[in-house]
Amino acid sequence: MTLDYNAIEEKWQSRWEENRIFEADPDEREKFFLNIPYPYMNGFLHIGRLYTYLRGEVLSRYKRMKGYNVLFPFAFHCTGSPIVNAARRIADGEEKQIRILKNMGVSEELIGKFADPEYWTEFFPEMTKVHLRQIGATIDWRRSFITTSLNPHYDRFISWQFRKLKEDGFVIKGAHPVIWCSKCQNAVSDHSRLDGEGEIPQEFTLLKFRHGNDFIIAATLRPETVYGQTNLWVDPDETYVRASVNQEVWIVSLQCAQKLADQEKDVHILENIKGIELIGNSAVAPVIKRAIPILPSKFCDPNKGTGIVTSVPSDAPDDWMGLFDLKNDASLREKYGLCIDDVQCIEPIAIIDSKGWGEYPAVEICKKMNIRDQHDREKLTKAKKEIYKSGFYTGVMNKNCGEYSGLKVEEAKDKIKAMMMEEKEADIMFEPSGKVTCRCLTDCTVKIVRDQYFLAYGDPEWKRLAHEALDNMRFYPEVIRKQFDYVVDWLNNWACTRKVGLGTKLPWDENWMIESLSDSTIYMAYYTISHMITKIEPEMIDDSLFDYIFLGKGNPEEISERIGKDLEFTTSMRKEFLYWYPFDIRSSGKDLIQNHLTFCLFNHVAIFPKELWPKGFGVNGWLMIDKEKMSSSKGNVFTADDMHGKYGADVTRFALMYSGEGIDDPNWETNFVETMGDKLEQWYNFALENYGKGNEEVHYIDRWFDSMVLSILKEVNSLYEEMMFRSAIQRGYFDMQRALKWYLKRTSAPNRAVMDRFIEVQTKILSPFCPHVAEEIWEAIGKEGFISTSAWPEPWKEADESMLQSEEHLKSAIDDIREILKVARIENPKNIYIYTTPEWKWKVVKVASEEKEFKTAMPKLMADEEMRSLGKKVSKFLTTAIKDRIFVERVDERGILNEARGFISQETGADIHIDEPYDPENKADNAVPGRVAIYIE
């Protein structure tokens, strides 16, 4: 019979809904609360997210069958600027953005609506819900919500959280550099950029070179290289300015002067100065306090840094090539009035020992890469990167670096910078880490924003609490614990407010918006009451309500009166929260370890009492498609809807869950997926055809199969508990099916009770992965109610291990026969004689396995009359038994073989004779426990 996946999906999804089986309310059962991070609503759910989602989904189904009252809610994240920006692009009629929506499957006539950000927050949550529903989601949708001020209830909740954090001193204030558009007079977030996504403010050290009463300023990313300075570079054709900067006179590019004004400097431009005027002069370099010459070069960019560069030819390929050109090009020297003596004497100064390089890495790499001159930009950029990386990570300051010699570059860098700042020999400025262009086509710069608020994750006391929470948590898998420990220590203060985008306004400073990673840290608590709080008018909600619900503070009678509800309503919210909280597992992709999940932990320990701290985190890898990373350039980013359309819900679910587990990247194998539909259908047909049928007699092999099922079930159980779903499928489906095949091969007529039990167990084990087919089977075999809410199979007895072992003996006997047939090239065996192990050998093995040593085992055996009579044979066999570690458990070989005689005969095509005296080649003697002797004619 062919399964109509579409029909059964719709059938069961509607029934689940009608019966509200996934709507969770507190009751007398033990609860289990798990959740996953809500996705951002600027597109459809892709299968990577679906994978993360399904891990929660499968666990929730399993736990429900285990008898827990399971809460598995879901919500939609709308905070931040991407939606706003994308909406504006639609409003502007931007082709690229329109195409993105069209490719997602948004119809032509709807596109116009996306000009309004609010429409995104309606459309995508709705679609996500549809896509999750059709895949068989177990969500309690009553509790869903969107974030930001578009949801006034949630908005109040976040305001409460932030007031709370501020009161307790977790929010601090400071200055913060942001990417800035001087034309728009606004911070330019990633997605409002025409160009330069991902670029961030980067800190440069400004080195001050005394030049008369002025300072020539050079910007560097490598302050530690000041010890290797040999000269300054100035572009002779460029115009610089003399400007008063905080009461000093600085010489910098005009562009730089403007930026400095944005970065908290008091800047007044005094006059212009031509680059050429500076050439040939000298200036006193910081730290080394030595006058160094100012030389011409063409790689000084007035838009970058100060337009003036200090030269460290030992470690900067550009600098080395600059010198190289001057030394080798007489016309160049002449042009700027320099003579050979001015440059010939300049030699690199070795300052850093780093792995794989001699004392002048820059010189070396220029040779190695065959760099022609200072205009060979592409190669130079590459060279710079390589030298910087090895220098920074592996380098150690050498003897030329004064008190810093012997320090790692990594440490020296900050120390030297701090020292120069202290001595007023340096300052700092920020530049974007790469070119950033605003949508208004202006090149962006960096501005220091005042009044930036931070969450003080750098605070040691807060970290201590977070560690304490970690120590009491469970992790899935356990290996990620160390990662969290590390991240908690490493995390620093986090800028938690933004100027633009959707979100909740900072309650005490409404010029600011709470950014998207900060308004999503304790909302799991909000799920517990989200379906109730919407019954209160948002204007009536104030902090006292949340204080009561989440912290048990205040007087519920007064609060009830204020919100216009009866007391029971108010107290039931508190009760509901206490019933579900803390959550048992929050599971997400591994990218969220270092931000979201750790933030979640920090915020919980800041706000809630210990007993409400998170109990567990689960983490999974990134889904690969046929071993390739998903990326739009490869065109392999599929949505949940795509896969559902192609393979149906159960196959998609099954394939995703079989794709991987743990922290490794799971891999979606198209090859595998395509065979799964048939496999599920096969199981469906098998179950229907075989349920309720069979023999009443109980044979050995029936008991074996029963034990096998029990034994696998036990393992599958603990695999489910650990969220090891790939292994659970491996054992619970593939291995189970193999056992079934063996059973069917071995038995002439399956036992009805054993078979029924097996079909039930197998279907239940599969049901969290493929719930629709499972329900369909459940119904077809005449079960009441849903399999989704039925009880997980509990072991009906202990698995009989000796029976499992016996069957292994039989398998190995057959393997042996096959081996002999193959090696001896016997085509058509007529008679196979099997000789079992004589009783005395079993005795020897028993003693051997107890004693493990010849000298103690032998006397023990010799105490036995019968053994003594066998004499040498015993001693000889004992030696082999101990040497080959034949310590097997006693099984009834003859019984098993007799029982399986027909089977062996059928497998080999010969007549089987067991323990007959006929033994022409004296094979019988080969029999040892665990291995029968064989003679074939």
Added chain:
RNA sequence: GCGGGGGUUGCCGAGUUUGGUCAAAGGCGCAGGGCUUAGGACCCUGUCUUGUAGAAGUCCGUGGGUUCAAAUCCCAUCCCCCGCACCA
């Protein structure tokens, strides 16, 4: 460099915590056979090398060591992947 994870038989991937039953599960691929009008569907068998009696040899990144015994323990070493942030 720091932190984390890993290197297993054509590929993927178990096994390593608790050394022996490990030539090493399972899946995929491949080969042969069966079923079939046919099949990319299904079933069976095989898939390191050699082997005319169930064996032997080699093997788990590399080199050492411990042990009666090592994929598994110890030491050294090489290589790969992820993160090193303010990005939804």
